[in-house]
Amino acid sequence: MDLTAYERRLDRPTRVKLPEFQTNGRLKHVIFADQFDRPMLENFNNLSNIVRELARDRETQLFLHNLLPQKRAMLYFSQASTRTFLSFTAACQLLGMSIAEIRDPSVSSEYKGESPFDSMRMFSSYSDLVVMRTPSAGFAEACAYLMNDLDKFNERTVPIVNGGSGADEHPTQALLDVHTIQRSFEFKSERDSSRWAQFDEYRKMYPDLTRGPDSKVYGFCGDIRRGRTVHSLASLLANFSDVTMYFVSPPDLGLPVALRESLLGKGVKVFEHDTLNDIVQNVDLLYMTRIQWEHDKDTAKGSGPAPVNADFILTPELADRMKSYARIMHPFPRNAEIPPEVDHNPRAMYFPQARNGMWVRAALLAHLFDVDGLIVSHHRDVFSEYHNYNTASS
Ligand code: CP
DSSP states (O other): OOOGGGHHHHTSOHHHHGGGGEETTEESOBOOGGGOOHHHHHHHHHHHHHHHHHTTSHHHHHHHHTSSTTOEEEEEEOSOOSHHHHHHHHHHHHTTOEEEEESOGGGSGGGGTOOHHHHHHHHHHHOSEEEEEESSTTHHHHHHHHHHHHHHTTOOOOOEEEEEETTTBOHHHHHHHHHHHHHHTTTOOTTOOSSOOHHHHHHHHOTTOOSSSTTOEEEEESOTTTOHHHHHHHHHHTTSSSOEEEEEOOGGGOOOHHHHHHHHHTTOEEEEESOGGGTGGGOSEEEEOOOOGGGGTTSGGGGSOOOOOGGGOOOHHHHHTSOTTOEEEOOSOOOSSSOGGGGGSTTBOHHHHHHHHHHHHHHHHHHHTTOHHHHHHHHHHHHHHHHHHHHHHO
16 A cells, blocks of 8 residues: 555644644544543433434334435445445445445456556545545544545545545544443443442452442453554543553554553553463453464465464353453454353443444444434424323332
């Protein structure tokens, strides 16, 4: 991927770039986790919960479906994906959008030598938004600059959404991860009643436990150096207060210096460890990741998943040593770092986490197309009617 024309802009500090990815205080492109501050995270959490609730009922689902029928999304995934592709597809369908896709550049005119940037201009000609997954760090960001340049010449431009770029960032994954954490750490249970609450039970054992992502210990394990989900999630969690992070990885796959500096600069307490065994009993949330062997594909290590060192495997015994309220997450795909026997551990959140991607990505699309306010007010109307109805009949 030749990014030479964008090199000067790509090399700037993130904080300098951020204004170029928003307009009138709203997101214009979604490229970095650092675009989200705490109020935005609270808003997206709320909006995602509302979308989830509206999608439960046929009538309110129809309301969502009628919001964006005139909009078309292009899903350009030149690197393998299951969850990001399917959850963006589902999110578009929830909002009534239509979808076009290219998942293999060898079946597009890139095979005939068309540059990826020309491809991107073509996508923007036929669609209203491009979601892209790419093996090249910086490519999604460069495409956002391309769109901004077109805008200056009054040419057609569309939002670019980074669905995972090389080993650097995966901001929409981080958004769904934080949403999962926000929901988990509300400590609500279907069994909660006026006489019993899950949170009160936990507090009997852990009197200092508080609700929400603040004052928590987050453990990250696996390929920390190349794990774009880890980079983006750690950046988002740094928005919360009194946060501690433990990173556990093989020595050559440790925390990148720039991320470490950035987290420390935001007041996060950062520790690095050699084995999960050292941290499992201390974390409130454990974020497992696989070793990303595909980045080594030009070497002998890159032929497929290698046996995982026992120091980075969450065995059922280790999972049982975690605090009773702690949660286990994983962006998936997994290899051997979480054996399937852990799936039934009540702390395991990774399947609900993946499903949350659908609600969060629908919320994000609604924000980008400025229909989020309509969703919130419709929800308020429907649920206040529901409430009035119940009150009247009781
Ligand atoms: N978490 C994630 O990005 O999964 P996919 O690679 O399957 O999209």
